[in-house]
Amino acid sequence: MPLTLDQLNAAPLPEALQMLDGLYEHSPWIAERALAQRPFASLAQLKHAMTRVLDEAGVEPQLALIRAHPELAGKAMVSKTLTAESTNEQTKAGLTNCTPEEFAHIQQLNADYNARFGFPFILAVRGPRGTGLTKAQIIEAFERRVHGHPDFERQECLRNIHRIAEIRLNDKFGFEPVDGQLVWDWQEKLAQHSDPGYAEKGQLTVTYLTDAHRACAQRISHWMKDCGFDEIEIDAVGNVVGRYHPAAPGAKYLITGSHYDTVRNGGKYDGRLGIFVPMACVQKLHAAGQRLPFGIEVVGFAEEEGQRYKATFLGSGALTGHFDPAWLDQKDADGITMREAMQHAGLCIDDIPKLQRDPAQYLGFIEVHIEQGPVLNELNLPLGIVTSINGSVRYLGEVIGMASHAGTTPMDRRRDAAAAVAELILYAEQRAAQDGDSVATVGMLQVPNGSINVVPGACKFSLDMRAPTNAQRDALAQDVLAKLAEICERRGLRHTLEETMRAAAAPSAPEWQARWEAACTALGVPLHRMPSGAGHDAMKLHEIMPQAMLFVRGENSGISHNPLESSTADDMDLAVKAFDHVLHQLTTESH
Structure with missing residues (x-):
């Protein structure tokens, strides 16, 4: 019979802990601390309480939890020493049925990931729908994340652990997000x-x-x-x-x-x-x-x-x-x-x-x-x-200079349109950062008919600026456009600018x-x-x-x-x- 929240809320702590057994791999302390916050009005509230416990526990307990997990298609699977929950999840994902080539590739990824981060790769293999990722999706995620930043990967492993716990909790309570x-x-x-x-x-x-x-x-x-x-x-x-x-x-x-x-x-x-x-x-x-x-x-x-x-x-x-x-x-x-x-x-x-x-x-x-x-x-x-x-404003612009030979045009004689736009991009980045919550982006950048040995004579670009208030957006845009004019004046260039969108906050x-x-x-x-x-x-x-x-x-x-x-x-x-x-x-x- 599926559990109910009423049962969980009313049960003595040892029984309640038994009800939540196996949510977090070999780590019953997470559920135990969360249970101190009973009664829970919803599964969502219980799930969040457990994420808070882990968040507040600090880095070392978090790393211990990650290391308590088995590798995907790893030694524990081969020796059949996985927990029942992990066996079920890895089997559903087809990881117990790998070809020799797939198995060898995953073993190498496990080794590379562990060597880089010092903990195993964690992925909620039952996926965003709860019905399972394919082997190809699992391997693709593995290949992508093996190159991640250590701090990011620690947090990403924890997020996947919470997702695994969410699905296991759903199973215990007979809940399906229909x-x-x-x-x-x-x-x-x-x-x-x-x-x-x-x-x-x-x-x-x-x-x-x-x-x-x-x-x-x-x-x-x-x-x-x-x-x-x-x-x-x-x-x-x-x-x-x-x-x-x-x-x-x-x-x-x-x-x-x-x-x-x-x-x-x-x-x-x-x-x-x-x-x-x-x-x-x-x-x-x-x-x-x-x-x-x-x-x-x-x-x-x-x-x-x-x-x-x-x-x-x-x-x-x-x-x-x-x-x-x-x-x-x-x-x-x-x-x-x-x-x-x-x-x-x-x-x-x-x-x-x-x-x-x-x-x-x-x-x-x-x-x-x-x-x-x-x-x-x-x-x-x-x-x-x-x-x-946020309010936003967008522009399409072009800086026009003079195309010339990359080998024969001295640096102080150039009218390089791309260098001017590069200078503008760096200014826009720095100016938006001053506000804290403003953003400025050059998302499109093109040197028409550019060649490796030609000083760019033209450079097309987009400019997207956003801020929480119209006044803040307008001040940002005013400064960036003034800088564009100043750059072009100093470098002997001209520019065109078309406002393509303006939306109020x-x-x-x-x-x-x-x-x-x-x-x-x-x-x-x-x-x-x-x-x-x-x-x-x-x-x-x-x-x-x-x-x-x-x-x-x-x-x-x-x-x-x-x-x-x-x-x-x-x-x-x-x-x-x-x-x-x-x-x-x-x-x-x-x-």
């Missing part, structure tokens, strides 16, 4: 669609109105139908919109959602998580035959990343009345205008103005999003409350932030408030209605815009529960 697994599966299936040039390499890239993008829209709309949405449409800019009607006609709607386009060679969860979490909530409402005092509108925004065209937040901008008709004449890398792409996709351009939403018909906008950073991961917290989205509406906080508290998840350094569709909706965001922890140090972007089914399940709770709060408030 809603989280559904959301996880949707994202995996949607990631099967990718643009040409990337799909062949197994990489995920979905840019505005490509075949892969339109296939994603079709899939999302079909899944919305399966979930029980009453109205589903792909609108005039390609947004996928699903509406679940309120109990009574004429009631307001809660609007939510995120984007389904991706950056090039990006991750599977950025944006898409915020579409599928509310879809899972609607599916449950529909299955229960339940209507709320308000409707739910879920939008899969067609374009947020600005990858194919320089039109960031195109999808959400159309809803706020900020679609710029000048965008229609922009051309992509193949010379196809946005107008042509939209016509080819069968979108009705004349209907774009009709997409503007009337704020009076909405309660507000909320968005769930993967964090895209390391903060929650390092704090061992599954969810975070967003206090504000978007502080969360206090009453909506409070609803997310109440949801986390009810789930037993400690509150962590944090700003968002990344831009989100919520920034656009913020211009016409109150908004607030919930962050979900990412794995692999929270990396994003990267194929390693990941989250667990357990964390996604908590996000669905938090969203459910907000719906419950709104229902209670309306009575």
Whole structure:
């Protein structure tokens, strides 16, 4: 019989300790110290209590715990001296069934890793969904992490140990994160669609109105139908919109959602998580035959990343009345205008103005999003409350000098465009660091038709600057642009600069932030408030209605815009529960 929290909370310490036996390899002290914090209101609260115990124990006990673990496909497996839990996990991952070549490769990786770090490589082989990583995925992670930094690897081993304990705890309590697994599966299936040039390499890239993008829209709309949405449409800019009607006609709607386009060679969860979490909530409402005092509108925004065209937040901008008709004449890398792409996709351009939403018909906008950073991961917290989205400004620039012979042009006679941009990059880095929480990035850098033996005569670059307030962002941008002018003047160069995007900082509406906080508290998840350094569709909706965001922890140090972007089914399940709770709060408030 599965355990219950009531049993655990009521049991004498020796019995309670026996209930939690085997969670942490040969280390019952972790559960014992955590049990001092009983009663636990949720499994999430118990899991976090154990992570805190280990966090506060210090480095030596942490290293002892790591060293108490067996190597993957190591000596303990061969001699059959693994714990029952480890045997089960390594068997499920296929590690007990390696070919001689695979076994030899893993043995060598074990030796290399131990020699470098002084402790064994730890990986939660049952993976983010809980159903197991493949041997190939395990070996790939091993090969990547064997080159890591020692301090990082110690923490990464501990994070994987906590994940192993989480799955073992789920097993003991008979808990399966069903809603989280559904959301996880949707994202995996949607990631099967990718643009040409990337799909062949197994990489995920979905840019505005490509075949892969339109296939994603079709899939999302079909899944919305399966979930029980009453109205589903792909609108005039390609947004996928699903509406679940309120109990009574004429009631307001809660609007939510995120984007389904991706950056090039990006991750599977950025944006898409915020579409599928509310879809899972609607599916449950529909299955229960339940209507709320308000409707739910879920939008899969067609374009947020600005990858194919320089039109960031195109999808959400159309809803706020900020679609710029000048965008229609922009051309992509193949010379196809946005107008042509939209016509080819069968979108009705004349209907774009009709997409503007009337704020009076909405309660507000909320968005769930993967964090895209390391903060929650390092704090061992599954969810975070967003206090504000940083303001940002982007530029595309070019410095123009004079191309000349690399061998015959003396250093003091050069008009080197690339050297000027290099100087600008270093200044931008140093200037942003002065503020502490500002950031500046040159993410694109190109010497057109550059040659190894030619002084660069031109250098194209991008510039992205962000800060928690508009004033701080503007001061940063002013200093960096002034420095660019000064560098070009001193070096005898000229430059062009085009502002491609400006987004105001978007502080969360206090009453909506409070609803997310109440949801986390009810789930037993400690509150962590944090700003968002990344831009989100919520920034656009913020211009016409109150908004607030919930962050979900990412794995692999929270990396994003990267194929390693990941989250667990357990964390996604908590996000669905938090969203459910907000719906419950709104229902209670309306009575």
